[in-house]
Amino acid sequence: MKVLVTGAGGLIGQALVRAGATGLTHKQLDITDQGALAELLDAGPNCVINAAAQAGVDKAEQQPERTEAVNHHAVAALARACQQRGIRLVHIGTDYSLNSDADLVPEMTPAPVGVYATSKSRGEQAAAAHGAVVVRVQWVYHPDHTGFFARTLAALAQGRTVSLVTDQVGTPTPADLVARGLLMAAAGTQTGLFHLACLGETTPWGWIEAAAQQLHLPFSARPITRADLGGAPRPARSVLNSDRFLAAFTGAPGSDGEGLVLPRWDVALGDVLEG
Numbered sequence: 125m126k127v128l129v130t131g132a133g134g135l136i137g138q139a140l141v142r143a144g145a146t147g148l149t150h151k152q153l154d155i156t157d158q159g160a161l162a163e164l165l166d167a168g169p170n171c172v173i174n175a176a177a178q179a180g181v182d183k184a185e186q187q188p189e190r191t192e193a194v195n196h197h198a199v200a201a202l203a204r205a206c207q208q209r210g211i212r213l214v215h216i217g218t219d220y221s222l223n224s225d226a227d228l229v230p231e232m233t234p235a236p237v238g239v240y241a242t243s244k245s246r247g248e249q250a251a252a253a254h255g256a257v258v259v260r261v262q263w264v265y266h267p268d269h270t271g272f273f274a275r276t277l278a279a280l281a282q283g284r285t286v287s288l289v290t291d292q293v294g295t296p297t298p299a300d301l302v303a304r305g306l307l308m309a310a311a312g313t314q315t316g317l318f319h320l321a322c323l324g325e326t327t328p329w330g331w332i333e334a335a336a337q338q339l340h341l342p343f344s345a346r347p348i349t350r351a352d353l354g355g356a357p358r359p360a361r362s363v364l365n366s367d368r369f370l371a372a373f374t375g376a377p378g379s380d381g382e383g384l385v386l387p388r389w390d391v392a393l394g395d396v397l398e399g
């Protein structure tokens with residue numbers, strides 16, 4: 125099966141390429157360019173995984189038009205174009221589309237808060253309406269990617285004190301596990317909304333503390349709240365329930381031919397850091 129990945133230079137895009145998919149970076153394909161998209165789709169991939177997004181939650185507040193163009197309008201056009209050609213589309217969604225202290229299931233009514241979440245939610249709805257698979261993920265990380273996780277651990281390794289949020293709860297999930305799941309969704313047949321994350325829950329504080337302990341790094345941290353961060357609104361608790369995903373796709377052949385086991389977040393973290 126030929127799987128094409130858009131946004132292949134990003135955190136999840138890179139993981140998909142490591143897992144064997146063919147990737148196009150932002151430079152190689154801008155998903156807002158409908159002519160370029162049509163040309164690509166006419167070349168006949170079996171499946172497209174859209175990992176392209178304006179994924180900066182705070183940046184979105186400063187760039188609402190670009191965020192809406194990439195995360196909503198381009199996704200709607202991509203989904204329509206894939207549906208017209210019979211190409212399966214797997215689109216990556218976000219826990220931020222929902223807003224509930226209860227574990228998040230795909231049946232919940234969207235309740236996004238902020239520019240990023242609203243644009244993503246609109247994109248998810250448009251993609252699902254055009255027959256795509258939408259897989260919502262959360263707190264995705266890879267130790268080599270220059271995101272919050274790697275940046276914070278690098279600062280601790282340099283002996284610096286870091287500020288960590290203590291009033292936000294979620295589930296860290298390794299990018300390579302997400303990529304395996306997305307490839308399973310690509311190989312499956314069901315469409316609609318799904319969730320994919322590790323089990324259990326923690327705060328950014330608990331996450332980094334566990335990683336520092338595992339790596340024998342000094343843990344010098346100051347507790348802060350989401351309000352101290354400023355920027356875009358962030359949910360207090362957002363924990364994805366992956367039952368529907370597991371029921372739909374773990375029987376499908378994945379990239380490694382094995383089923384997908386969702387470990388607890390701290391077990392997955394240990395495995396990732398052991399490398």
Ligand SMILES: NC(=O)c1ccc[n+]([C@@H]2O[C@H](COP(=O)([O-])OP(=O)(O)OC[C@H]3O[C@@H](n4cnc5c(N)ncnc54)[C@H](OP(=O)(O)O)[C@@H]3O)[C@@H](O)[C@H]2O)c1
Nearest residue numbers: 131133134135136150154155176177179218261262263264
């Ligand atoms: N990481 C998480 O914890 C997380 C959580 C929930 C949902 N998600 C979703 O997962 C998906 C992938 O996110 P990520 O974490 O991998 O983000 P990322 O590292 O920022 O990757 C996104 C990629 O998309 C590219 N891009 C931006 N605009 C584009 C456009 N118009 N055309 C083509 N490519 C474009 C970016 O390139 P530039 O850098 O050049 O802009 C970047 O390489 C997104 O839909 C995001 O909303 C991620």
